[in-house]
Amino acid sequence: MDFGLSEEQRAIAKTTRAFVENELYPYEAEVERSGHLRPELISQIREKAIAAGLYAANMPEEVGGAGLDTLTWLLYEKELGRASYALHWTCVARPSNILLAGTDAQKEKYLYPCVRGEKSDCLAMTEPGAGSDLRGMAASAVQDGDDWVLNGTKHFISHADIADFAIVFMASGEEEGMSAPERGRRRKITAFFVDKGTPGFHVRDGYRNVSHRGYTNSILEFDNCRLPKEQVLGEVHKGFEVANDWLGATRLQVAATCLGRAERALSHAIDYAAQRQQFGQQIGKFQGVSFKLADMAMELKAAELMVMEAGWKYDQKTVTDQDMAMAKLKATEMLAFVADEAIQIHGGMGLMDDLPLERIWRDARVERIWEGTSEIQRHIISRAMLRAVGG
Known part of the structure; x- marks a missing residue:
């Protein structure tokens, strides 16, 4: 590299x-x-x-x-x-890269308008009872002739209130769990395009969120929402494969934005440590502060190297799920550490909204949850290590 x-x-x-x-x-x-x-x-x-x-x-x-x-x-x-x-x-x-998986007609209707800024999309997977376990989703799509009828609820759907359409993943059948039959039957998943205004499709206000104010989440309700077969994205029952093929790099996107916010927080901490004086000298000269700065810089550098290496390997087609999981895990946990230490260096002023630090600190919390929790990333990493030795 x-x-x-x-x-x-x-x-x-x-x-x-x-x-x-x-x-x-x-x-x-x-x-x-x-x-x-x-x-x-x-x-x-x-x-x-x-x-x-x-x-x-x-x-x-x-x-x-x-x-x-x-x-x-x-x-x-x-x-x-x-x-x-x-x-x-x-x-x-x-726009979501998953739009690239559409047919030519779907690209004309959805992809190109999004690229031109004429439309916007949202991605709907999560349900009240199915977060990390997508195969456990309950919202269903049932075929009725040439149509599909959708029923159920999705939540935590980002910016769905202003999106023109949703890319919705629904349980469309069942199959035996191949790797762990004792866990019972697993859902087959199919992805659909659902336009705002389609009868039976309702967008409700979501929850008030401590992170990313102004970046809304919504609840999507489907009540006998009927769609023609042309609204299927990819193959029937292959929605999980479509998601895996096109959404993997979203973990790297989350990781990269965390780097930017951490860099901004560190910059504020360095400036403040150089300007603020206590006991007759700059607080940056106290070991208790200077060591914090050193640790923040080191963690940021380590996370950046992991993220950029994963991005480079993605282009070389050598990236693994483990690489992306490590990058996302490290960057999100690094941001939480850097934001917290930046506030500590600023003392009380760090919690005032005159500075962006309290916002960065609050916003950092969700990064360890969405696009795969820290626990899920650790599971991906550890399973890859164990598989290598037959575990």
Whole structure:
């Protein structure tokens, strides 16, 4: 692995950081205090992101995206991650890569409008009784002639309130558990496109969340929601495979945004340690503070190396689930550590909303839960180690 960045990669990171600082930072306080993103603000920033070439940058060139390789995309995500999640994810959207699995007709209807900023998507998997265990989902899709009828509930569905359509995963049948028959029958999963306004499809307000204010979650209810067969994404009963094929890198996206926020928190801590004086000297000269800075920098560096290596291996087609699990686990837990230490260095001021630290600290909590909990990542890592020796 070449640890040096190309001129193009440096330019993309620099351009993205400048956009974040000039176009996103000024609105962070408004979003934090209101818990709301004004529609006109979304449109304003979206237009600027499109003009800057930063919108839908995760998508291949052939569908209108920037065509970034995975490593460059992670550098871009890291810089966006410095800002409020609601602002960078909603206004500088990265449509789900799973849209690339659609048919030509589905791409015309869903993918291309998302890339152009005319539509937005949301992904619906989680249910009140099925989080990490997707095979345990209860929301169902039953075939009725050429149609499918959907029933059930999804929750914790990010930004579904403003999305134009949902990519919904439903239990469409059952099969015996192949690896562990004693656990009983497992659900077969099928993915569907469901447009906002489809009869029987309702989007309800979700829960108030301590993390990522303005980045909403919703409850989706399906009551005999009828869809034509053309709304199936991928193959019938193959939704789990579609998700595995197209959503793996989302763990790296989460990890990369954590790097950006940790870097911002560390920068504030360094500046404060150099400026704040107590007992006649800068607090950064006290070992209790200076050692914190050293540990924060070391943990951040370690996490960044793991994330970037996983991104590089992804492009080489040598990445493993273990690589991505390690990167996500390390980066999310590192962010929690760095944010907490940054607040400790600032003392009481760290908890005031004059600074972004209390927001970064709150926002960090969800990163160890979504896109696979820390426990799930540890399970992936340990199973890979044990399989190698027949365990």
